[in-house]
Amino acid sequence: MNAPLPPASARPPGPDEVIHQSLRLRIMAALNPLPAGEMIEFTRLRALVEATDGNLGAHLATLEGAGYVATEKDFVGRKPRTRVVMTPLGRAAFRRHVAYLRSLLDEAAQ
């Protein structure tokens, strides 16, 4: 969140419409501080972003469709487990979106 602002000419043309939705923004913001490639369990992410199973699943499907996150399903013993990871494409898109938001504030302040 503390990256320097891009010059106005380099400002992204608009918000990322996939990320801009409130829960998807929270999901991406929750994943962004994790080290590259680190997965987080679905249940932990659900508690972190304070969403229901169905809601989180639907928004993760949208983010996965855009290539911003990837999910992996496996079993721990007999218990199914779903894990989520932010892709490099998703990380770049999140940074661009944040840069766009900051540029709006920057312009409003001028």
Place this chain on the structure above:
Amino acid sequence: MSLSSADAAAALQEAAGMEQRSSRLRGYQSASPHAIIWGVIWAIGYMGNYLAPAWSNAIWIGLVVLGTVGSIVAGVADGRHAVRAEGMIELYIIYAVFVGGTLAVMAPHDVRQVAAFFPLVTAAAYGVIGAFGARRMLVIAGAIAALTLGGFFTIGDLYLPWMAVVGGGGLVLGGLWLRLV
């Protein structure tokens, strides 16, 4: 889609808050196995110290080696890999030098003083981390310090079992709490 600056400010605030929360919880997750490992070490060590005082040095040396290896393994497995493992080793060296140096200079004569000193140093370390925003660490630090000092000044001969059950058990519970979101 067009956004107003107010929309942008609200979205940035929401994202920043979530990033901060995620980062803090990730830190707790990293700290959790260390608290659990050392809680178990304390429980075994203090109880061993009470039941077999003649063997206390051997017991503690064995347990500290075991705990250090366990913590290094947990640090490496945590996912932040080499940098974290190196940091862990440095942390243990600093801790060992500080504790060893202080014990040598202050030369306590009572086993209860030594038994209280390690948890108080641990509580101070947790408290320092907690002071920079990790509130759960601050709560654990306060609990360890209160139980250590409370027991020291009120419990006589049963201080070592007290530290085994309440100190070690408390640290394990603290570690489990750190895993929760």
